Amino acid sequence: MRKRLRLGIMGGTFDPVHYGHLVAAEEALVQFNLDRVVFMPTGEPARKTHRVVSSAEHRYLMTVIATASNPDFAVSRMEVDRPGVTYTVDTMCELRSIHGPQAELFFITGADAILDILTWKDSDRLADVCTLIAATRPGYDLARFDQQPGAEGLRVEMMEVPALAISSTDIRGRVADRRPVRYLLPEAVAMYAHKNRLYGRET
Ligand code: NAP
Numbered sequence: 001m002r003k004r005l006r007l008g009i010m011g012g013t014f015d016p017v018h019y020g021h022l023v024a025a026e027e028a029l030v031q032f033n034l035d036r037v038v039f040m041p042t043g044e045p046a047r048k049t050h051r052v053v054s055s056a057e058h059r060y061l062m063t064v065i066a067t068a069s070n071p072d073f074a075v076s077r078m079e080v081d082r083p084g085v086t087y088t089v090d091t092m093c094e095l096r097s098i099h100g101p102q103a104e105l106f107f108i109t110g111a112d113a114i115l116d117i118l119t120w121k122d123s124d125r126l127a128d129v130c131t132l133i134a135a136t137r138p139g140y141d142l143a144r145f146d147q148q149p150g151a152e153g154l155r156v157e158m159m160e161v162p163a164l165a166i167s168s169t170d171i172r173g174r175v176a177d178r179r180p181v182r183y184l185l186p187e188a189v190a191m192y193a194h195k196n197r198l199y200g201r202e203t
Contacts, residue, residue: 005104006033007095007099007106008133009107010039011040011088017039017189027135037108038074041060043082044084046087046120060075065192109132109133109135132155132156134157135161137160140160170184
């Protein structure tokens, strides 16, 4: 009998991708016995009206650079190529139709993003097609999620990842303030961001 595919989808804006994301993906791969983790940079993020986000193509390319050396990681253009605002439910339903009913799909993202999930488009349908994995830093108040009315029907697994003390927001601020970012993200990603002037004050 063929083994059921266990596919992790690592959703994020990845502006930029950093070691916290990579460690979280590796942790999910092992903890949930996944066959591979596909990074899924958002095209036009649903909730980013308060700041300018780097272009989807830049974020996609930085994610490709960061994951290139790991045979268990891949990057998808699905959301980058889909016109309009990105909704996770559309992505997971498309993946469900590609991989069939037997595949086990896991959507991995930050716990803060998952805390808002009840306000996402068709969150109940999303829960039907996949298991959610919420990546947190240690010490995060996990009870915050369970206390939400309506959260009972969702399958959410929590995963603590110490490296998630690293954050994209902090990295962007550091670049703008000319503070060091070495060891927070792959050097080639930092070079790419520098070459394309993604986070300097001039942008
Ligand atoms: P966000 O609000 O920018 O991030 C919230 C927190 O989660 C931040 O601390 C962020 O840290 C962290 N985070 C984000 N992605 C992560 C990942 N893959 N692993 C670990 N931590 C992560 O969230 P976002 O990046 O815009 O969205 C996250 C995912 O949720 C995306 O796939 C997005 O499409 C989806 N989403 C869907 C809807 C919808 O369908 N309506 C609405 C909102 C979000 P960093 O900044 O360091 O990454």
